[in-house]
Amino acid sequence: MPGVSSFRNNLFRAVLGASAGLLAAFAALAVAALAAGLVRPAAGPVTVVGGAVIDRTPAAVKDFAIRTFGENDKTALRLGILAVLALIAVALGVLALSHRRAGSGGVLLFGAVGAAAALSRPDSAGLGDALPSIAGAVAGALALYVLASKAAPGPVPGPGPVPVRVPVSAPVPEPVPTPADADGQDDAERWNRRGFLTAAGVTVAASASAGALGTFLSGRQGQGAVASRANLILPQPASPAPAVPAGARLKIPGVTAFTTPNSDFYRVDTALTVPKVDAGTWRLRIHGNGVTRPRTYTLDQLLARPLIERDITLTCVSNEVGGPYIGTARWLGVPLADLLEEAGVVPPSRGGEADQLVARSVDGMTLGSPVEDLMDGRDAMLAVGMNGEPLPFDHGFPVRMLVPGLYGYVSACKWITDIELTTFDAYDAYWVKRAWARRAPVKTQSRIDTPKPFARPAAGTVVVAGVAWAQRRGITRVQIRVDDGPWQDADLAAQAGVDTWRQWSYRWGATPGGHTITVRATDGTGQVQTERRTRTIPDGASGRHSVFVTVT
Numbered sequence: 001m002p003g004v005s006s007f008r009n010n011l012f013r014a015v016l017g018a019s020a021g022l023l024a025a026f027a028a029l030a031v032a033a034l035a036a037g038l039v040r041p042a043a044g045p046v047t048v049v050g051g052a053v054i055d056r057t058p059a060a061v062k063d064f065a066i067r068t069f070g071e072n073d074k075t076a077l078r079l080g081i082l083a084v085l086a087l088i089a090v091a092l093g094v095l096a097l098s099h100r101r102a103g104s105g106g107v108l109l110f111g112a113v114g115a116a117a118a119l120s121r122p123d124s125a126g127l128g129d130a131l132p133s134i135a136g137a138v139a140g141a142l143a144l145y146v147l148a149s150k151a152a153p154g155p156v157p158g159p160g161p162v163p164v165r166v167p168v169s170a171p172v173p174e175p176v177p178t179p180a181d182a183d184g185q186d187d188a189e190r191w192n193r194r195g196f197l198t199a200a201g202v203t204v205a206a207s208a209s210a211g212a213l214g215t216f217l218s219g220r221q222g223q224g225a226v227a228s229r230a231n232l233i234l235p236q237p238a239s240p241a242p243a244v245p246a247g248a249r250l251k252i253p254g255v256t257a258f259t260t261p262n263s264d265f266y267r268v269d270t271a272l273t274v275p276k277v278d279a280g281t282w283r284l285r286i287h288g289n290g291v292t293r294p295r296t297y298t299l300d301q302l303l304a305r306p307l308i309e310r311d312i313t314l315t316c317v318s319n320e321v322g323g324p325y326i327g328t329a330r331w332l333g334v335p336l337a338d339l340l341e342e343a344g345v346v347p348p349s350r351g352g353e354a355d356q357l358v359a360r361s362v363d364g365m366t367l368g369s370p371v372e373d374l375m376d377g378r379d380a381m382l383a384v385g386m387n388g389e390p391l392p393f394d395h396g397f398p399v400r401m402l403v404p405g406l407y408g409y410v411s412a413c414k415w416i417t418d419i420e421l422t423t424f425d426a427y428d429a430y431w432v433k434r435a436w437a438r439r440a441p442v443k444t445q446s447r448i449d450t451p452k453p454f455a456r457p458a459a460g461t462v463v464v465a466g467v468a469w470a471q472r473r474g475i476t477r478v479q480i481r482v483d484d485g486p487w488q489d490a491d492l493a494a495q496a497g498v499d500t501w502r503q504w505s506y507r508w509g510a511t512p513g514g515h516t517i518t519v520r521a522t523d524g525t526g527q528v529q530t531e532r533r534t535r536t537i538p539d540g541a542s543g544r545h546s547v548f549v550t551v552t
């Protein structure tokens with residue numbers, strides 16, 4: 001039955017080719033990891049390709065990713081890249097069985113893609129960043145070539161020379177069996193089993209060792225940073241945070257805590273590997289238009305200045321109505337306006353030439369803030385402390401910017417290392433190049449924390465509670481509406497300040513059945529939170545948060 005035998009044969013080839021391809025991919029990634037460990041952990045191929053994908057992802061898709069995968073968006077991206085790599089590896093492996101050079105050539109091509117991605121990243125540290133991708137591709141191409149040569153050795157020998165008719169008197173030579181017969185035998189019987197398994201074993205062992213060494217080296221590069229953070233002692237603030245009034249923290253189960261613990265604080269950034277910056281070698285440069293006294297600061301120099309401590313609520317522009325990307329911490333930092341004034345910067349309203357401050361992080365991210373806002377008396381700062389400890393690495397150690405009243409993407413640069421004064425006309429920061437607004441003050445918003453959507457509370461008094469925020473303006477009123485009923489005033493918790501969220505609660509006399517509860521806030525300027533629903537792009541979601549519950 002030739003049909004069955006050729007099916008078995010094809011399946012065998014597919015499995016063998018796929019194995020060769022996947023083994024080669026493993027070798028490539030492991031050698032790349034080793035090279036990245038030697039050069040720069042952030043230059044690993046999956047990291048740079050992921051970064052390049054993030055850079056090029058349209059805002060709508062990025063928004064979808066944040067919405068769907070939340071803070072696991074980066075893990076999802078990594079897994080996606082690995083899945084695509086695996087598929088390509090399988091295809092190249094199968095190809096290599098019949099066209100060895102083409103298979104290896106394909107691997108090299110992918111190395112070139114990785115190298116190009118590495119060099120295209122805003123934080124690219126030069127040609128060295130291409131090394132991990134190239135070294136990995138060369139290793140992968142070699143491994144594939146060797147594995148394929150064992151899996152499908154050499155050109156298939158022909159049937160051999162036609163036997164010469166000899167006189168009957170001479171003895172007839174025994175027919176010599178050919179090692180493999182093209183039309184008679186399966187690949188399964190032709191492959192160099194021992195050779196392939198040996199090559200596979202060597203590939204796995206060598207790759208695992210290279211990968212482990214690379215991981216170790218990458219980890220060691222961060223150790224100086226970890227030690228510098230562990231040894232950092234934060235000075236006392238010259239201007240401590242005003243005490244949070246006792247009445248600002250409601251004791252209602254389910255309400256978001258007034259202060260967000262660091263471990264619960266949302267994280268939104270484009271960094272696939274969190275930058276580990278050594279505080280000892282960290283520098284901050286201030287320069288640009290209208291900077292008459294450019295300067296470079298060390299961390300010790302910043303810490304020697306009078307520090308302020310403030311409770312400030314930080315919000316992400318990607319936070320949907322009712323969403324989780326918001327948190328409040330007690331921040332310790334250097335007033336930014338002081339540094340700007342010392343540098344000679346004058347705000348535009350007093351004739352200054354720069355209207356935009358571009359903050360740049362060690363990973364190349366740029367964020368642009370209005371100079372006017374930074375110098376209007378609000379507590380814009382270069383933060384070094386978060387809730388009593390040095391900034392966690394995830395949140396920007398050693399120094400990040402923080403500006404009350406502005407969404408994070410136009411103000412809160414983590415791992416900051418450079419401040420350039422320029423104009424909005426002259427320069428678009430990272431997200432602005434990707435369709436987000438140049439200027440983005442935080443919109444007045446409110447959120448129902450309890451009851452949760454689709455909860456089934458018992459009829460009677462149900463406590464509805466949550467938070468409302470309008471940084472810089474403060475919250476003066478929160479109202480609740482059940483179904484299409486009238487707006488009712490909620491009870492406001494004490495106000496800690498205009499730059500923090502404010503808790504509220506409402507005792508609802510719940511009647512059995514399905515009900516929709518809606519909240520709206522009024523800010524310190526008298527503006528009522530708009531009903532108009534907008535998407536997060538380009539300058540933050542608007543609309544009102546509703547929760548549907550079934551009262552039993």
Ligand SMILES: Nc1nc2c(c(=O)[nH]1)N[C@H]1C(S)=C(S)[C@@H](COP(=O)(O)O)O[C@H]1N2
Pocket residue numbers: 265266267268269270271314315316317361362363365394395396407408409412413414415
């Ligand atoms: N270097 C850097 N800083 C950054 C970002 C980033 O991607 N890279 N993201 C910004 C955005 S969009 C927000 S909302 C805040 C989030 O800060 P957090 O992660 O500490 O909550 O950081 C801002 N600072």
Ligand SMILES: [Mo]
Pocket residue numbers: 268315316317318407408409
């Ligand atoms: Mo954000």
